[in-house]
Amino acid sequence: MKKHGCLSILAIVVGLLAVLGWYTVEKFDEWDEEDRPVAVSDPRVCAGTRGNNLSLADATMHFHLVLPGTVTGLTFTSNAGGLQGESDLTLRFTTTPDDLKMFLSASRFPTATTAGPTASPGSPAPQGPGTGPCHLHAPWGLARIEDTDKVSAATRTVTVDSVTDPAHPVVWFEGMDL
Numbered sequence: 001m002k003k004h005g006c007l008s009i010l011a012i013v014v015g016l017l018a019v020l021g022w023y024t025v026e027k028f029d030e031w032d033e034e035d036r037p038v039a040v041s042d043p044r045v046c047a048g049t050r051g052n053n054l055s056l057a058d059a060t061m062h063f064h065l066v067l068p069g070t071v072t073g074l075t076f077t078s079n080a081g082g083l084q085g086e087s088d089l090t091l092r093f094t095t096t097p098d099d100l101k102m103f104l105s106a107s108r109f110p111t112a113t114t115a116g117p118t119a120s121p122g123s124p125a126p127q128g129p130g131t132g133p134c135h136l137h138a139p140w141g142l143a144r145i146e147d148t149d150k151v152s153a154a155t156r157t158v159t160v161d162s163v164t165d166p167a168h169p170v171v172w173f174e175g176m177d178l
Helices: 002-034 037-041 056-062 097-106
Strands: 072-080 087-094 144-148 154-161 170-177
Touching: 056 072, 056 087
Parallel strands: none
Antiparallel strands: 072 087, 087 170, 144 154, 154 170
16 A cells, blocks of 8 residues: 555656646747747748847848848848857858859958859769758858958858859858857
8 A cells, every 4th residue: 555655646746747847848938939039020030940039130240241132042040149148140042153252252251262162173062952950051062261250259151052053152151259
């Protein structure tokens, strides 16, 4: 009899902990939605990402990016206010070769790259359209341009696939405060 009483109490405790755990997860999801106004209002935000409390306009301004006029297929994720107040932006878009040159120049990437980074001759073609949620991260096999913005002290990386479709290069950008 004593054994059955202990098992009953244990079952009740486990049940209460399960309900408490479920409630906590539900509450955090609710808070997350409230802290994600950009994700709710901008259809270009990658649905497979969390956070997204920084608009694209604010993020591009923060990382000193000037997006070209002929951008298509743009998707992004951006956050501000991490544990140390940092911001980050990850985006992908397709453009034209001329607008790619304008983007690199206007966004103050090193001038040696204004012709657009590509895979070097003889290197393998990019391995797919990108990785991660919404293909926001560049595939393996492409040259990357890394830059530390002197104004914001942010690391900025741009990768371009102008090999797969030279008339419509795909651009990946990742920026993060140091």
